Amino acid sequence: MDATAYCLDVAAIRRDFPILEQRVHGRKTLVYLDNAASAQRPRQVIETIDQLYRRHYANVHRGIHWLSEQSTELYETAREAVRQFLNAPSSDEIIFTSGTTAAINLVARSWCEAFLKPGDEILLTLMEHHSNIVPWQQAAQRHQAKIRFLPIDNQGMLDPSCWDQYFSPRTRLVSFTAVSNVLGTRNPVGQLVEAARRVGAVVLIDAAQVAPHEPIDVQAWGADFVALSGHKMLGPTGVGVLWGRREWLEKMPPFLGGGSMIRKVTLEGFEPASLPYKFEAGTPPIAEVVGLKAAVEYLWQIGLAHITEHEHRLTELAHEVLSDVGDIIIYGPSVQHKAGIVSFNLDGVHAQDVSEVLDQEGIAIRAGHHCAMPLHERLGVPATARASFYLYNTYDDVYRLGEALRTAKKLLRPGRTRSSNA
Numbered sequence: 001m002d003a004t005a006y007c008l009d010v011a012a013i014r015r016d017f018p019i020l021e022q023r024v025h026g027r028k029t030l031v032y033l034d035n036a037a038s039a040q041r042p043r044q045v046i047e048t049i050d051q052l053y054r055r056h057y058a059n060v061h062r063g064i065h066w067l068s069e070q071s072t073e074l075y076e077t078a079r080e081a082v083r084q085f086l087n088a089p090s091s092d093e094i095i096f097t098s099g100t101t102a103a104i105n106l107v108a109r110s111w112c113e114a115f116l117k118p119g120d121e122i123l124l125t126l127m128e129h130h131s132n133i134v135p136w137q138q139a140a141q142r143h144q145a146k147i148r149f150l151p152i153d154n155q156g157m158l159d160p161s162c163w164d165q166y167f168s169p170r171t172r173l174v175s176f177t178a179v180s181n182v183l184g185t186r187n188p189v190g191q192l193v194e195a196a197r198r199v200g201a202v203v204l205i206d207a208a209q210v211a212p213h214e215p216i217d218v219q220a221w222g223a224d225f226v227a228l229s230g231h232k233m234l235g236p237t238g239v240g241v242l243w244g245r246r247e248w249l250e251k252m253p254p255f256l257g258g259g260s261m262i263r264k265v266t267l268e269g270f271e272p273a274s275l276p277y278k279f280e281a282g283t284p285p286i287a288e289v290v291g292l293k294a295a296v297e298y299l300w301q302i303g304l305a306h307i308t309e310h311e312h313r314l315t316e317l318a319h320e321v322l323s324d325v326g327d328i329i330i331y332g333p334s335v336q337h338k339a340g341i342v343s344f345n346l347d348g349v350h351a352q353d354v355s356e357v358l359d360q361e362g363i364a365i366r367a368g369h370h371c372a373m374p375l376h377e378r379l380g381v382p383a384t385a386r387a388s389f390y391l392y393n394t395y396d397d398v399y400r401l402g403e404a405l406r407t408a409k410k411l412l413r414p415g416r417t418r419s420s421n422a
């Protein structure tokens, strides 16, 4: 969007998030900068779930009774809302899962069972979350396939000039994150899909870190599967989405067996139900799905392009503020190539210690490997501290982060500067 057209009433937005009014340890007001791990929920989502349980709840797709019909209607309307959110061609292609992890596992189990052959290659990137590594390692083991990783450069970006060595006719599936949960790097989705198509590979996009922040159009992306989590986009925990192309979903065997996913069961066997139910065995997360619809509507009402621009400005400021603190190493590319995620270390200090000091100052960040150990191995550090932004964060939050880091520096690096350290 044109940055000058950006407008976001952050003060009004914050009034929708009661959790942000709290004082941490009874003292400082909360600065919540752990959004890449999980976002907070607005009243609109909390109240929707409350109303569902008070007035409309029953199991879905089962009873022919008043409540079950209401519940089913709300559940299926949510599927249509998610279809629109992703600009998917059909709501039959929207599968509700328990999250991104479950969505990727579904493909790694089901698609690989039908299509992955010994000697095939699965191509990932070095910046993947464990959820987009381990399921493929398990599949590769089951099917005697091989996994390869696209490398990253010292800025934490993929380098297309070396891709010819990785994409080959043996590449059967390419799976990558649209945005790194550690470095914030925005990956070149179009280029990756094109490279995969040239060798006839199937593509899965891990959209966990992009769906909450930017408009998504799965048709424009042109991939085969897209996975995302509700809890990172203002929705409830325990719900996520797998979008898949109908051509693939129809050919894939069901992942879990049980109620709802069948057309017919006899003592000899079963016939699977049609899409999307074939992949939704058992009682689904009904309240969570309905809550996800409220989250999607909230994001629509604010406007995802405004959210993207807001986070970009916060990230720009964060880079400036952290550089001013001094002795801070920021990982990942320059602001123009990244989303609202800033991972860093205070030179010579463990990220966990930094996080503890920040917590005392009321600031919630995440410290650790962020479920991306191979990436941290490449960065040469066991852990990083990570601040991640969302629509309710303010410039003041970023300044508070800077002040708290100055305090951490005084406490954890007393009398040391980078030069005296050398």
Ligand code: C6P
Pocket: 036, 037, 038, 098, 099, 100, 101, 102, 129, 131, 132, 177, 179, 180, 181, 206, 208, 209, 229, 366, 370, 371
């Ligand atoms: N990353 C983080 O702090 P689930 O847990 O299934 O909702 O999402 C898994 C997942 C998959 N891909 C990416 C890119 C992710 O960032 C995550 C979740 C959180 O970075 C929790 S580990």
